[in-house]
Amino acid sequence: MNEPTLTAEEFRKTAEAIESQVKQVIVGQAELIRLTLVTLLAGGNALLEGVPGLGKTMLVRTLAQSVDCAFSRIQFTPDLMPADIVGTNIIMEDANGIRRFQFEPGPIFANLVLADEINRATPKTQSAMLEAMQEHSVTVSKITHRLPEPFFVLATQNPIEMEGTYPLPEAQLDRFFFKILVEFPTVEELVDIAARTTSVDTPSAQPAADGGKIRQMQMLARGVPIAGHVMAYAAHILKATHPEEETSPKIVREFVRYGASPRGMQALILAGKIFALMDGRYNVAFDDIRQAAVPALRHRILPNFEAQAEGITADRIIGEILEAVQPEKA
Amino acid sequence: MFSHGNPEQEELIRHIRRFAGRLRLRDGWRGMQNTLWAAMLAALLVQTAGRLLPIPNLLAWTLLPLGIWLIGNLLLAFFLPQPPLRVARRVDLELNLKERLSSSLAFASAMPEGPSKGWFMASLVEDLHRDALQAARQVDVRHAFPLRVVRRPLIIAGILLLATLIMAFAPNPMDAVLAQRAAVAQAAQQQAAQIEKLKEEIAKSEQLSPEEREELLKKLAELAEKLKANKGDLEKALADLAKLEEELRQQLDPAFPAQQAALDALLSQLEELAKQNGIQPPADMEKADLLEELIKQLEEMDEAEKEALAEALAQMSAQAAQAGGSELAQALAEMAQAAQSGDSQSAQNAAQKASEALKNAQKNADAKAAAQAAINQAMSQMQAGRQALANAAAQSSSNTQGNQSSQGSPGQGQNPGNQPGSGQGSKADTLPPFTGSGKPKPPTGDPGAQKPAGENQGEGPAYQEQGGKGDELFIPGIDTGQGQEEEKQKEDPLGGLDTPSLVPYQQVYSTYRDAASQAIDKSYIPLGLKDYVRQYFTQLEPQPSEGGE
Numbered sequence: 001m002n003e004p005t006l007t008a009e010e011f012r013k014t015a016e017a018i019e020s021q022v023k024q025v026i027v028g029q030a031e032l033i034r035l036t037l038v039t040l041l042a043g044g045n046a047l048l049e050g051v052p053g054l055g056k057t058m059l060v061r062t063l064a065q066s067v068d069c070a071f072s073r074i075q076f077t078p079d080l081m082p083a084d085i086v087g088t089n090i091i092m093e094d095a096n097g098i099r100r101f102q103f104e105p106g107p108i109f110a111n112l113v114l115a116d117e118i119n120r121a122t123p124k125t126q127s128a129m130l131e132a133m134q135e136h137s138v139t140v141s142k143i144t145h146r147l148p149e150p151f152f153v154l155a156t157q158n159p160i161e162m163e164g165t166y167p168l169p170e171a172q173l174d175r176f177f178f179k180i181l182v183e184f185p186t187v188e189e190l191v192d193i194a195a196r197t198t199s200v201d202t203p204s205a206q207p208a209a210d211g212g213k214i215r216q217m218q219m220l221a222r223g224v225p226i227a228g229h230v231m232a233y234a235a236h237i238l239k240a241t242h243p244e245e246e247t248s249p250k251i252v253r254e255f256v257r258y259g260a261s262p263r264g265m266q267a268l269i270l271a272g273k274i275f276a277l278m279d280g281r282y283n284v285a286f287d288d289i290r291q292a293a294v295p296a297l298r299h300r301i302l303p304n305f306e307a308q309a310e311g312i313t314a315d316r317i318i319g320e321i322l323e324a325v326q327p328e329k330a
Numbered sequence: 331m332f333s334h335g336n337p338e339q340e341e342l343i344r345h346i347r348r349f350a351g352r353l354r355l356r357d358g359w360r361g362m363q364n365t366l367w368a369a370m371l372a373a374l375l376v377q378t379a380g381r382l383l384p385i386p387n388l389l390a391w392t393l394l395p396l397g398i399w400l401i402g403n404l405l406l407a408f409f410l411p412q413p414p415l416r417v418a419r420r421v422d423l424e425l426n427l428k429e430r431l432s433s434s435l436a437f438a439s440a441m442p443e444g445p446s447k448g449w450f451m452a453s454l455v456e457d458l459h460r461d462a463l464q465a466a467r468q469v470d471v472r473h474a475f476p477l478r479v480v481r482r483p484l485i486i487a488g489i490l491l492l493a494t495l496i497m498a499f500a501p502n503p504m505d506a507v508l509a510q511r512a513a514v515a516q517a518a519q520q521q522a523a524q525i526e527k528l529k530e531e532i533a534k535s536e537q538l539s540p541e542e543r544e545e546l547l548k549k550l551a552e553l554a555e556k557l558k559a560n561k562g563d564l565e566k567a568l569a570d571l572a573k574l575e576e577e578l579r580q581q582l583d584p585a586f587p588a589q590q591a592a593l594d595a596l597l598s599q600l601e602e603l604a605k606q607n608g609i610q611p612p613a614d615m616e617k618a619d620l621l622e623e624l625i626k627q628l629e630e631m632d633e634a635e636k637e638a639l640a641e642a643l644a645q646m647s648a649q650a651a652q653a654g655g656s657e658l659a660q661a662l663a664e665m666a667q668a669a670q671s672g673d674s675q676s677a678q679n680a681a682q683k684a685s686e687a688l689k690n691a692q693k694n695a696d697a698k699a700a701a702q703a704a705i706n707q708a709m710s711q712m713q714a715g716r717q718a719l720a721n722a723a724a725q726s727s728s729n730t731q732g733n734q735s736s737q738g739s740p741g742q743g744q745n746p747g748n749q750p751g752s753g754q755g756s757k758a759d760t761l762p763p764f765t766g767s768g769k770p771k772p773p774t775g776d777p778g779a780q781k782p783a784g785e786n787q788g789e790g791p792a793y794q795e796q797g798g799k800g801d802e803l804f805i806p807g808i809d810t811g812q813g814q815e816e817e818k819q820k821e822d823p824l825g826g827l828d829t830p831s832l833v834p835y836q837q838v839y840s841t842y843r844d845a846a847s848q849a850i851d852k853s854y855i856p857l858g859l860k861d862y863v864r865q866y867f868t869q870l871e872p873q874p875s876e877g878g879e
Contacts, residue, residue: 281461
């Protein structure tokens with residue numbers, strides 16, 4: 001592995017600076033900001049779930065400003081076509097009157113992409129978007145076009161208006177590094193939001209890093225050492241999400257249809273490494289894994305019908321898994 | 331990065347060892363406090379069991395759980411394997427070091443050659459080791475792992491300890507049972523020794539046929555082994571003795587006493603007849619020879635005398651038939667017939683034949699009497715053994731009671747088997763009163779001088795001197811139905827005693843009645859005799875009109 005030019009201390013300071021810049025614009029939502037930043041530093045993509053108007057777009061825009069990267073927003077609608085996202089070849093006529101096809105990049109060609117209400121687009125369009133997320137490239141007319149690095153998609157979906165939507169299939173949900181729930185602000189936060197957004201001076205974020213530094217941070221995060229017993233602990237947690245496992249908690253055996261995939265394990269470990277670095281450590285702790293468990297696994301666990309009928313959420317199931325799987329047993 | 335001989339690695343290992351030692355100490359201390367109650371509970375249960383069941387060495391059994399607890403905790407504390415990685419993980423968790431130590435230790439050996447080489451940045455691993463070492467240096471083990479007193483389990487253990495001590499020092503009713511068992515076991519050993527002596531005597535004796543002697547010796551040897559193996563089971567010891575006694579009794583010939591008596595009567599009658607006819611036999615002459623002497627005078631007799639002699643001989647013939655000597659009876663009958671007819675020659679021949687038959691009958695009777703005496707001797711030993719066992723059990727029980735009772739009168743610790751009515755309490759090992767009239771047996775050292783066994787059967791207790799040492803052994807009689815019975819209705823229990831009573835009868839009676847009730851309850855008395863004992867003490871109950879006498 002190539003040694004990074006960035007040190008762990010610089011990583012922590014840079015992450016703190018980015019968080020600080022975003023927090024100047026986004027009131028409250030500390031966990032949302034941190035988890036979004038972790039997703040960015042892990043090189044993954046995040047799925048935000050929350051009602052409209054909670055500042056999701058503002059978050060991505062501010063984050064883009066903080067890391068000094070290109071930002072684009074795609075509002076997903078039922079009539080949105082894949083070409084509207086990835087771009088298309090159009091006929092161009094040069095000064096000599098010669099016509100030729102030229103690729104016109106779509107809005108996905110940005111460092112930070114906000115896929116707003118992704119569940120409103122058709123599966124075909126969703127699939128094109130998710131392919132780009134996975135491969136960091138798009139193919140148009142047999143020509144592959146690389147997406148700019150760092151590439152980070154932040155998709156949102158509205159949990160209450162489900163009519164006329166196309167819920168993301170489990171296989172595609174699995175491609176999201178984190179699923180982050182956007183909580184409604186508290187009274188104090190609402191007051192602060194109103195004060196900031198209804199005055200003459202609107203706060204804005206200043207760049208605390210750039211794309212190159214984000215790439216270095218991503219590489220450094222992957223180089224953080226993690227001991228075998230900590231990795232085993234993450235594996236135990238992941239195995240415990242599967243109802244067919246005898247050691248799984250009762251709630252899993254009763255209310256889970258499918259458990260998390262190995263991508264969940266990857267997300268746990270990678271997020272744990274980033275949490276460790278952000279905490280100023282050079283090793284991953286059990287707490288880092290536990291901290292990453294809920295956002296990394298909540299969209300990878302598929303509750304069954306009984307769970308939905310009894311209102312048992314994936315978060316609750318993960319909570320009980322964390323209670324059952326103690327680090328001492330790893 | 332750590333490597334062999336790396337001072338940083340060695341320092342971290344030293345810290346881990348320091349933590350391990352302290353953790354052992356703290357775990358041992360905590361484990362002992364948390365588990366002491368279990369040991370105390372086990373001790374209390376042992377004590378409780380010791381009050382319900384007779385447990386020998388109860389104190390040792392009570393201390394056993396504590397010993398196990400102590401040894402177990404010490405073994406766990408000092409010998410439970412504590413690998414460095416496990417210690418590091420424990421320290422990480424307890425001190426919230428975020429897996430610094432365990433991660434550093436894991437990468438100390440895994441990084442250089444392990445499969446994970448290249449997965450992680452070397453610079454970050456070095457940073458990890460430095461960070462871990464820094465964290466380890468800052469740990470003060472005394473403050474990090476203090477030796478705290480865990481109050482709740484200690485309070486529970488204290489309560490249990492108190493209860494155990496109270497139970498340990500309070501009087502235990504099972505002590506009497508244990509003492510009784512010990513006494514019974516000792517008495518059984520003594521009886522086994524006595525039986526061994528008896529065996530030696532019987533082995534030397536010629537009274538029994540070789541087959542009978544062999545069989546009797548075998549049975550006695552088996553009994554001795556059983557008694558030696560007896561650990562204080564009174565019922566079993568008594569049953570073993572009674573069983574052999576019953577087997578011996580079955581070997582006795584019930585008709586023999588009558589035959590012996592008839593033969594004796596025949597001899598007496600012959601002697602009387604000889605005297606009537608003026609025959610003075612020399613001292614060394616056998617009685618059987620008197621028949622020939624009588625016939626020699628036949629020719630000098632008149633008809634009346636011949637008639638009388640014939641009649642006497644006929645009666646003797648009948649007695650001989652009763653004594654089981656058919657040959658003798660026939661010879662006597664022929665003799666009587668010859669005497670009546672006056673045929674001297676025939677009478678002479680018949681007298682010779684009868685004399686020989688009488689001698690044979692006497693010889694057989696003597697041999698049989700000797701054999702029966704040997705069996706009786708063994709039976710007497712069985713009876714004495716049973717009595718000794720019962721006495722030992724009763725005495726140990728009463729002694730224990732006397733020791734346990736803090737307010738008992740001096741006489742309360744004595745044997746309840748003392749004869750009521752004596753008012754003296756002079757012999758602690760005497761039997762309950764027996765209504766028969768006993769006759770002392772001759773010493774066993776001279777079995778040939780013993781009287782026929784039938785004399786003692788059905789009669790009262792007899793004293794037998796063992797080996798001429800002067801030890802008196804009290805032997806109850808055997809009721810074979812052939813002895814003489816004498817019923818004494820409402821006999822005055824104080825009859826025959828002319829010594830003044832030193833203790834008021836009312837007091838003596840209650841003591842004896844209580845002792846008898848206790849003996850009945852503890853099965854020292856055969857079931858069939860319990861009612862007799864009760865009835866006996868009911869009859870002894872002092873009347874309101876009686877004073878203290």
